[in-house]
Amino acid sequence: xxxxxxxxxxxxxxxxxxxxxxxxxxxxxxxxxxxxxxxxxxxxxxxxxxxxxxxxxxxxxxxxxxxxxxxxxxxxxxxxxxxxxxxxxxxxxxxxxxxxxxxxxxxxxxxxxxxxxxxxxxxxxxxxxxxxxxxxxxxxxxxxxxxxxxxxxxxxxxxxxxxxxxxxxxxxxxxxxxxxxxxxxxxxxxxxxxxxxxxxxxxxxxxxxxxxxxxxxxxxxxxxxxxxxxxxxxxxxxxxxxxxxxxxxxxxxxxxxxxxxxxxxxxxxxxxxxxxxx
Amino acid sequence: xxxxxxxxxxxxxxxxxxxxxxxxxxxxxxxxxxxxxxxxxxxxxxxxxxxxxxxxxxxxxxxxxxxxxxxxxxxxxxxxxxxxxxxxxxxxxxxxxxxxxxxxxxxxxxxxxxxxxxxxxxxxxxxxxxxxxxxxxxxxxxxxxxxxxxxxxxxxxxxxxxxxxxxxxxx
Numbered sequence: 001x002x003x004x005x006x007x008x009x010x011x012x013x014x015x016x017x018x019x020x021x022x023x024x025x026x027x028x029x030x031x032x033x034x035x036x037x038x039x040x041x042x043x044x045x046x047x048x049x050x051x052x053x054x055x056x057x058x059x060x061x062x063x064x065x066x067x068x069x070x071x072x073x074x075x076x077x078x079x080x081x082x083x084x085x086x087x088x089x090x091x092x093x094x095x096x097x098x099x100x101x102x103x104x105x106x107x108x109x110x111x112x113x114x115x116x117x118x119x120x121x122x123x124x125x126x127x128x129x130x131x132x133x134x135x136x137x138x139x140x141x142x143x144x145x146x147x148x149x150x151x152x153x154x155x156x157x158x159x160x161x162x163x164x165x166x167x168x169x170x171x172x173x174x175x176x177x178x179x180x181x182x183x184x185x186x187x188x189x190x191x192x193x194x195x196x197x198x199x200x201x202x203x204x205x206x207x208x209x210x211x212x213x214x215x216x217x218x219x220x221x222x223x224x225x226x227x228x229x230x231x232x233x234x235x236x237x238x239x240x241x242x243x244x245x246x247x248x249x250x251x252x253x254x255x256x257x258x259x260x261x262x263x264x265x266x267x268x269x270x271x272x273x274x275x276x277x278x
Numbered sequence: 279x280x281x282x283x284x285x286x287x288x289x290x291x292x293x294x295x296x297x298x299x300x301x302x303x304x305x306x307x308x309x310x311x312x313x314x315x316x317x318x319x320x321x322x323x324x325x326x327x328x329x330x331x332x333x334x335x336x337x338x339x340x341x342x343x344x345x346x347x348x349x350x351x352x353x354x355x356x357x358x359x360x361x362x363x364x365x366x367x368x369x370x371x372x373x374x375x376x377x378x379x380x381x382x383x384x385x386x387x388x389x390x391x392x393x394x395x396x397x398x399x400x401x402x403x404x405x406x407x408x409x410x411x412x413x414x415x416x417x418x419x420x421x422x423x424x425x426x427x428x429x430x431x432x433x434x435x436x437x438x439x440x441x442x443x444x445x446x447x448x449x
Contacts, residue, residue, distance in 0.1 A: 013364040016332040020357040024339065028350025028410060047344055054299055 104221050106258040107131055109139075112156070116191040116251045121163040123147065125257060128155045138219030138260040144226055144249035145169065146257050148219060157259075163191050163251055170217050171196055171226055171245075174210040178203045182211070182226060182245065191251050193230065196243040203241065205232040211245050218265035282323060282381075290338065293318050298345040301435075310427035314435045315342055316403055319359055320396055323381050324371065328364055335360040348411070355407035362402045366395060384440040396436045400429045 008015055109131075113124035127133050129152050139146040139159050147167060150160040160167055165185040172179035173196075180198035187195075196211060209229045215222025230246040297315040305311040319335050326334075339356030343349050367382070370391065384392040404425045412421050 013328045013332075013361060016329055017357055017361040020332050020336045020360070021354055024336070024350040024354030024357055026350070028348075028354060031349035 103262060103264050105261045105263065107133065107261060109133075109157075109257050109259055111254050111257060114251070114254055116161075116163055117189075119185055119189065120165055121161040121191075121251075122150060123159040123161050123254065123257075125157055125159060125259070126155065127259060128153050128157050130154050132261060133157050133259055134261075136219065137262075138217075139257050140220070140224060140260060141249055141254060141257045144247060145213065145220060145224055146249060146251075146254065149259065159257075161251065162194060162247070162249070169220070169226070170214045171211050172214045173199070173203075173205060173229070173243075174212045174223075176203055176205070176209075178205075179214050179216070180240075180243075192247055194227070194245045194247055196229075196245050197240060199241045199243060201234055201239055201241050205229055205241060205243055207231065211243075218262050218268050220260065286318070286322065289321065290318050290334075294338070294341055294345075297342060302346070306427070306431075309424055310431045312428065312431040312435050313400075313404065313407075314432060314439070316356070316359055316400065316432070317436050317439065319356065319363060320399060320436065321381060321383065322363075324367065331360045331364065332357065351407055351410045354410055355403045358406040359399055359403040362399050366398060370395075384437070392440065393433075393437070397429070397433050400432050400436070401425065404429050404432070 107127055109125035109127040111123055112126050113122075115121045115123075123139075123146065125139075133149060133152050135149055135152055137149040139149060145162060147159040147161040147164065148169075150158045162169065162182075163184050165183075167184060169182045170179060171182040178199045180196050182194050182196050184194040199205065207229055211226045211229060213220040213222060213224040213226060225248050227245040227247040227249075230244040232241055232243045234241060293315040297313065301312050301314055315338065318338055319331070322331060322334065335356035336353050339351075339353030340349075342352040346352065371382075382392070382395065387395070408421045408424050408428075
């Protein structure tokens with residue numbers, strides 16, 4: 001008996017090998033016939049969970065590809081959506097009145113492109129020549145003025161926004177009726193602030209006074225709100241006031257605008273264009 | 279002692295993870311498939327008792343089998359591997375001089391010894407595994423080619439990983 005023990009412990013590696021090899025073989029052969037009933041396969045919960053975790057990581061890695069395909073699908077669906085089609089019905093408000101002859105009519109338009117961060121900002125609207133829009137018309141929105149029509153195509157027009165370095169709009173201070181011209185982008189490019197120039201410095205301007213359109217140009221009716229005085233001061237060596245105006249139009253959220261059609265505008269312009277007789 | 283146990287545990291987990299989630303997807307037309315996980319058995323310290331070597335090999339094989347859905351195949355191959363390992367070390371290493379060199383690593387044992395050690399052990403492991411997998415001698419040529427190519431792949435991976443974690447012992 002003792003000798004057997006010694007023999008076994010001397011060649012223990014071999015006996016261990018026999019034990020484990022036989023065990024594996026038994027496992028192997030038994031599970032070949034009942035593989036699915038076996039515990040040791042991937043239906044096992046722990047292993048399934050491990051696979052699931054790795055799959056989640058894989059999914060995360062593929063997110064950017066997923067995103068691209070979703071964005072492409074979104075674009076395809078958007079093409080079919082209602083907003084992708086051009087709405088051709090025109091709303092034009094005019095009043096028939098026999099005492100007051102209609103001078104201005106308004107054409108509703110939707111803003112389809114807008115910018116506020118450049119030096120010369122323009123806006124595109126979805127109304128054009130077909131709807132009666134002509135170059136040079138004024139454009140307003142419910143809270144203030146927007147700009148002047150710059151170019152017109154059949155279905156679209158671009159507007160030279162108030163936030164454009166070439167835009168000059170005749171404006172006055174409501175409380176004192178002094179008038180000057182409003183411009184933007186001379187020193188600062190803040191889309192909420194414009195500068196009112198050419199108001200003589202004997203006029204007292206206080207903070208908070210209203211700035212409105214004058215009606216001297218044919219583009220805007222008289223008295224449309226533009227904004228409020230934010231700061232008034234004299235620039236060194238200048239005899240005119242330099243008034244900062246807080247604009248009432250929020251250009252960054254502009255959605256619907258009205259294009260002003262002045263029925264008598266052409267007549268006024270023709271008259272003013274006649275050379276003075278010598 | 280504790281350090282050796284912990285480092286071996288980490289190695290076990292890491293090798294199983296790499297084998298199951300990375301190397302399982304790598305292969306050359308089912309001809310050459312790497313089985314890097316046997317590196318764990320290769321790197322067990324010399325002083326590990328024979329029984330422990332067998333138990334660890336068996337469980338390593340079983341855990342790989344669990345992921346591969348091949349119950350027993352890897353476990354059997356690992357048992358063969360453990361036996362070959364014990365015989366090989368008995369034949370080539372003098373136990374007396376090894377008190378300071380506890381682990382059979384490339385940096386400690388030298389390239390020649392480690393290359394033969396890993397090549398022979400890998401060959402036996404792969405041969406057992408592929409024979410069991412096909413479970414017939416009818417297609418023995420294909421099995422042998424698979425064994426040879428896979429062993430080549432595995433040995434290169436083992437040597438590569440040993441070179442990456444190579445630390446020359448100062449003598």
